Amino acid sequence: MTQTPGQVYELIAANVQKVVRGKPQVVRLAVAALFSEGHLLVEDVPGLGKTTLARCLARSIGGSWNRIQFTPDLLPGDVTGVQVYHQGDEEFAFHPGSVFANVVLADEINRGTPKTQSALLEVMSERRVTVDAVSHEVPRPFLVIATQNPIEMAGTYRLPEAQLDRFLMRLRMGYPDRASEALIVMSDRAGVDPDELPAVVDVPTLRGAIAQARAARIDPAVIDYATSITAATRQHPEVRYGASPRGTIALVSAAQSLAATYGRAFVTVDDIKEVAHPVLDHRLILKPEAELRQREAEGVVADLLAQLPVPVTSASGV
Secondary structure, three states, rough: OOOHHHHHHHHHHHHHOOOOOOOOOHHHHHHHHHHHHOOOEEEEEOOOHHHHHHHHHHHHOOOOEEEEEEEOOOOOOHEEEEEEOOOOOOOEEEEOOOOOOEEEEEHHHEEEEOOHHHHOOHHHOOEEEEEOOOOEEOOOOEEEEEOOOOOOOOOOOOOOOOOOOOEEEEEEEEEEEHHHHHHHHHHHHOOOOHHHHHOOOOOOHHHHHHHHHHHEEEEEEHHHHHHHHHHHHOOOOOEEEEEHHHHHHHHHHHHHHHHHHOOOOOOOHHHHHHHHHHHHHHHHOOOOOHHOOOOOOHHHHHHHHHHHOOOOOOOOOO
């Protein structure tokens, strides 16, 4: 029997939350990114569970997954793969790199050099790697979950805008509340390990959930509302570069997948609002004078969500 995206979400979320305590909204958005086959950047200070969330998500899916620890001496070929000459066969053969998996955990991605970071550009956008003019497809579904620490600058390389734009969402973990922190400590003392989580969803089931989420009905008025938000980011007086059309597509796709996690086959305006910050904040580049005033992209998006008129649609999105 085919499982609905809502059922698949419940299975993955329950599994992940055995380890990641007190962050149901972060887990929901992460699964929504998974349903969109969109890449996820998890950013926050050390010790808040960024890598743990990524490991739990990867473990919950019955496909292949690889972890790449980004360091300054990591080479592009380690990520994408290389051509190796086999003397016995007298020919070159392609040896796939770590990026050939359903889920790739790019841990501390900003510790890799810009050249190595750029090795992910093609595969994140086109789901293939080109080495020596030969293209190699990666398995589907394909998802990159990257982590980075935004406060430590020594020995790191800032992600370029082109790279940031390829992430469907940027999530922040945030500190847990007191009760959740107590649960985290008890789980740690009890020996709960992300690597021991069972896979609760196989790849064909996940593919089915992705297809159903993509087919979620969306009213043209809701698409127009999403377009009005991204267009307004380009006209905002404090923004140097607003969200691109790729950002609009990401906003609608993420909203469809979020609706699917709620068990709905249609998208509402509230879905667009709920994913607006994770999808758009990291795509805006503010003007220097706005940054000098300590203005942040979150504030710009919040202002636009408060100011723009909301279309009226029926409850079922028809």
